[in-house]
Amino acid sequence: MLPQRCADVRYCNRMTPKTFETRCLRLPAATKVVQWEGTSVFKVGGKMFALTGGFTASYMFKTADMAYAMLIEHGVARPAPYLARAKWVQLVSNDALPDAELTAYLAQAHALTVAKLTRKARKELGLD
Numbered sequence: 001m002l003p004q005r006c007a008d009v010r011y012c013n014r015m016t017p018k019t020f021e022t023r024c025l026r027l028p029a030a031t032k033v034v035q036w037e038g039t040s041v042f043k044v045g046g047k048m049f050a051l052t053g054g055f056t057a058s059y060m061f062k063t064a065d066m067a068y069a070m071l072i073e074h075g076v077a078r079p080a081p082y083l084a085r086a087k088w089v090q091l092v093s094n095d096a097l098p099d100a101e102l103t104a105y106l107a108q109a110h111a112l113t114v115a116k117l118t119r120k121a122r123k124e125l126g127l128d
Contacts, residue, residue, distance in 0.1 A: 014095040015102050017052055020059055023103050024050050027110040029125040045121045049113040050106055051080075059102070060090045062109040 015023070024030055024042040030049075033041045039054025050061040060080045063071065068087040071077040076096045077089035091097065097105070114127050122128040 015059075015097075015099045017057075017094070019099065020050075020052055020094075020102070020106075023106050024110075027107065028114075028127055030110065044110055044113050044127075045117040045125055047113050047116065049109040057094070058090050058092075059094055060088055061105060062112050063087050063089050063105065064108060064112060067105065067108065 021032065021040060021042075025032060027044070029044050031043050033043060035041055037054045040052050041048055042050040048062070050059070052059050060083065062083075065087060068089060071089050072079065075092065077091050080088035080090040091102075114122060117125070117127070119128065
């Protein structure tokens with residue numbers, strides 16, 4: 001999925017912080033914890049898959065290797081502070097991606113995190 005930029009932001013469907021939270025919490029077994037100076041941390045099975053707010057008001061999420069490289073190469077995101085080694089990105093601005101694309105990346109972040117959970121944890125969460 002290639003990032004698409006909009007020539008005129010007024011006509012693009014961009015995700016608000018509230019919508020970001022709603023999209024994260026709609027994913028199966030997702031929870032929200034506020035930590036690190038007011039940062040909203042979205043988790044599944046106790047493992048993080050997305051962040052927003054707090055010390056940075058931008059959106060951060062886990063990505064697959066190819067998406068990580070592509071988002072950075074296209075200038076849509078940069079390596080997330082402290083989390084880059086785990087293939088996390090931080091969007092350059094909250095309107096860097098259209099709503100539908102960001103929703104897809106959040107679902108992918110959730111799926112990548114679920115895949116790292118133990119079989120027992122996935123079963124307990126109803127994800128198997």
